[in-house]
Amino acid sequence: MSLPYLIMALVTLQRLGELVIASSNTRHLRAQGAVEIGRNHYPVMVALHALWLVALWLSVGGRPVSLPLLGIFILLQALRIWVLATLGRRWTTRIIVLPGAPLVTEGPFRFLRHPNYCVVVGEIAVLPLVFGLTGTAVLFSALNAAMLWVRIGAEGKVLYGEPDERPAAEV
Secondary structure (H helix, E strand, O other), X not given: OOHHHHHHHHHHHHHHHHHHHHHHHHHHHHHOXXXXXXXXXXXXXXXXXXXXXXXXXXXXXXXXXXHHHHHHHHHXXXXXXXXXXXXXXXXXXXXXXXXXOOOOOOHHXXXXXXXXXXXXXXXXXXXXXXXXXXXXXXXXXXXXXXXXXXHHHHHHHHHOOOOOOOOOOOO
């Protein structure tokens, strides 16, 4: 297996493993009375991430690998693990809110409100660049920015009591 396909296999396995963890955590939180916010945009987000992976799988064959950019991507994975470890059973891929539970303020949340989204922004841009796929990086970064605008707006409203000043859209 060539290095580009090995990298893609590892990233895909990581994402599939995270979906298993997220599903387990979602069931756990719902059993405690948690509610989901922004359910309508979730399938769009999943499709966006799946299409990103498919686009990469279809494009990486025979491409050179930038080792410095791969190093940055690996660093992003370490940050991702830090976020997931900090959130523990509260981490999901959905917006699941446990009424009365305090916001997490440890780990990377001491520095940023949405450290996981910062990691995802980096991943979506950097992994295609590892293979020299600038167009893929730009396209999916733009689509991800639109998705995060909706998602962070929904989270901000419920977690931080921020007003939703966006035009009438699904939150």
